[in-house]
Amino acid sequence: MLGLGTGLALIVAIGAQNAFVLRQGIRGEHVAAVVLICAASDAVLIAAGILGIGTLVQVVPVALDVIRLAGAAFLAGYGVMAAKRAIRPGSLVAAAQAGRPGARAAVGTVLALTWLNPHVYLDTVLLLGSVASSQGEGRWLFGAGAMLGSVLWFCALGFGARLLRPVFARPGAWRILDGLIAVVMFTLGIRLAFGL
Template structure:
């Protein structure tokens, strides 16, 4: 018989496999982490959002998502527009030196902007609903009475990942003391955002 620890470990590994990937949300957390700006609220939003969605999936909300394709389509288009816009902004920073962080002090991002942007990256991504509500929710049902342990493990994976990404990014600080490093990072972020935005717009 499966133990609660085994179910939680399976949830941890499954959640990690879905979360640890190059994506818009991770790129934004990384950028703020390097700048050491609003890391705690950003990490909290990401982890708590995943926990809420995972709990809803374990509780059976996945069926509602599958039954509402119109809502997912609307989120997909809004998310695509947001990602493309942010990608163009990152590209502008990468190509125009006057928009780069100087080595003497990074440009400040307000807490409100950081919070709203993080919420947008999290909740305007249609894949997050499919990954948490549908996929993780479906896998959780295979653990029967231990499905909530599975969900707890998946939520723990999210917390560990975002905390590590947000607070660990500061170790890259010395590398980003030169404007050139920021140009490269913004260029990579632009590629990620524009690619994801185009992918969503094309319906993939």
């Protein structure tokens, strides 16, 4: 239970990855693939933390700096795209007429949002790894709970987002969501770039 609660406490916060999963869920595009990648990535990162990989991240801090800057650039680019969709309603119509973006684009985006986020290494690898290590023999049970929390959260967010589709039947609602996503992406990108 401690692992489940701790995992959920860290993952439920609004961030770039959650915003993308929500958007994909509302649109009904490649939801299973996106949810699977998020949950599997968290499982790998949690296991790495339990195995003590967090020590390596602490020993080679330049790795986090490289990831931080790459993540900031990616978030800024994603924020620009969301801002364009929010500001120019015509881009929404053009996107709808162009059809669904491919699975490759969705997979690439979710992988970048997950693995280029230095906070995932700090929260999932270092923090969860440290708490798991304090559990002694129960560290893998703690890790299993944290992994279960990740699976539950991403499934609820991705597949539950379809309940919001009636709200997003209006283009204005998409503009508001994309505006909020742009603000989140720019804020996170700035925080990453300047190490805030």
